[in-house]
Amino acid sequence: MTALRALALACICVLPLAASAQWQWVDQDGRRVFSDKAPPPEVPEKNILRRPGMRAAASAAPLAAASAPAPARAVAANVPKISGKDKVLEERKKQAEAAEAEKKKAQEEEVARAQADNCTRARQGKAQYDSGQRIARVNDKGEREILDDNQRAAEVKRLQEVIARDCKGA
Numbered sequence: 075m076t077a078l079r080a081l082a083l084a085c086i087c088v089l090p091l092a093a094s095a096q097w098q099w100v101d102q103d104g105r106r107v108f109s110d111k112a113p114p115p116e117v118p119e120k121n122i123l124r125r126p127g128m129r130a131a132a133s134a135a136p137l138a139a140a141s142a143p144a145p146a147r148a149v150a151a152n153v154p155k156i157s158g159k160d161k162v163l164e165e166r167k168k169q170a171e172a173a174e175a176e177k178k179k180a181q182e183e184e185v186a187r188a189q190a191d192n193c194t195r196a197r198q199g200k201a202q203y204d205s206g207q208r209i210a211r212v213n214d215k216g217e218r219e220i221l222d223d224n225q226r227a228a229e230v231k232r233l234q235e236v237i238a239r240d241c242k243g244a
Contacts, residue, residue: 098124193241200233 099113100106100121107113113122203209209221209229221229 096124096126097122189240192236196233196236196240200230200237203230203233 097109097112098106099117100123101117106123203226209226210218211221213219
């Protein structure tokens with residue numbers, strides 16, 4: 075029996091919450107309209123007296139404003155200006171663009187450093203091959219072998235390609 079009383083008490087407490095989730099507005103004929111659905115689009119914002127979630131004290135002020143005509147200046151002062159731009163969003167966008175530009179610049183600098191390093195190594199290697207000294211290399215088996223003329227020419231050609239590619243500004 076106590077469970078039934080508790081259920082009845084809960085229903086009584088929830089009933090005002092369901093009633094507060096209603097719309098209230100003044101229609102074109104000046105009559106108050108109560109509904110659980112939003113008013114039609116042709117109803118002006120000033121005629122909407124209550125929305126779901128509004129307290130009753132908050133709806134009393136619009137009711138008084140709807141019954142008494144307000145001067146045009148007061149109405150214009152209450153309406154916030156819409157600039158079409160969100161300043162916070164614009165600032166975040168600028169920050170993101172600046173961060174992206176900085177990241178891109180850092181990557182370009184890294185590529186430039188790598189190219190400069192490749193250029194220096196290729197020039198040093200080519201100078202070594204151009205000196206006429208014998209050049210030895212370790213093969214796949216771990217054995218030391220001396221490069222013949224064809225291998226030297228192929229390596230000089232490869233170094234010249236690296237120099238042409240990476241030593242453009244130097």
